Amino acid sequence: GAVVSQHPSRVICKSGTSVKIECRSLDFQATTMFWYRQFPKQSLMLMATSNEGSKATYEQGVEKDKFLINHASLTLSTLTVTSAHPEDSSFYICSARGDARMNTEAFFGQGTRLTVV
Amino acid sequence: GENVEQHPSTLSVQEGDSAVIKCTYSDSASNYFPWYKQELGKRPQLIIDIRSNVGEKKDQRIAVTLNKTAKHFSLHITETQPEDSAVYFCAASMGGGNKLTFGTGTQLKVEL
Numbered sequence: 001g002a003v004v005s006q007h008p009s010r011v012i013c014k015s016g017t018s019v020k021i022e023c024r025s026l027d028f029q030a031t032t033m034f035w036y037r038q039f040p041k042q043s044l045m046l047m048a049t050s051n052e053g054s055k056a057t058y059e060q061g062v063e064k065d066k067f068l069i070n071h072a073s074l075t076l077s078t079l080t081v082t083s084a085h086p087e088d089s090s091f092y093i094c095s096a097r098g099d100a101r102m103n104t105e106a107f108f109g110q111g112t113r114l115t116v117v
Numbered sequence: 118g119e120n121v122e123q124h125p126s127t128l129s130v131q132e133g134d135s136a137v138i139k140c141t142y143s144d145s146a147s148n149y150f151p152w153y154k155q156e157l158g159k160r161p162q163l164i165i166d167i168r169s170n171v172g173e174k175k176d177q178r179i180a181v182t183l184n185k186t187a188k189h190f191s192l193h194i195t196e197t198q199p200e201d202s203a204v205y206f207c208a209a210s211m212g213g214g215n216k217l218t219f220g221t222g223t224q225l226k227v228e229l
Contacts, residue, residue, distance in 0.1 A: 034216055034217070041222075041224075042221075042222070043206060043219045043220065043221045043222050044161070044206065044219045046216055046217075046218070046219075049216050091158075093160060093161075095217075105151065105163055105166065106151070106163075106210075106217055107163075108160040108161050108162075109160060110159070110160045111158075111159070111160055113158070
């Protein structure tokens, strides 16, 4: 299957700082990328959908000014957690799908464990 | 929007037994239903998927059935092995580049 690479895998930051997480599709062009947040022993909650070259679509309750998403190319999307607080600590996972015309599998990055201290 | 419910939340079986996980979805427009296996701290891995034009799909010990009329689909794992222990998520999508809506997950434990 296709490869989606997410970095960093783990990050610890201080309260009030910002953290950027990168999601890259290594061997295919990802028309659409999705960002999820997962709390321990819970499901994946979609935060936002990003399409290359356009603004991200955020799910209800997700602050777009706090979770900045940029999808500047067909192979890279970034999520920036701004002014992080301890309650932002979580497992963040991106996924990518290929051609939007096709009913294709979604491939996941390896996830980023964010700890805000 | 789409709502996916998944049962049971935990499932313990003896090695060699079968395991069945069931999901229901709300949006009749959904036409793509993948199942993911996630081990602790790792990414979800697709194990099988089904599209709405078929009612059943099988891949070795894993099978998925889909009932479009009732809007439910199920994962069947036969001859379970300890390495099958993980969290399993079902999902539904309207296909193409659309988002996946995930179920709440099932913690499967296969005991020796």
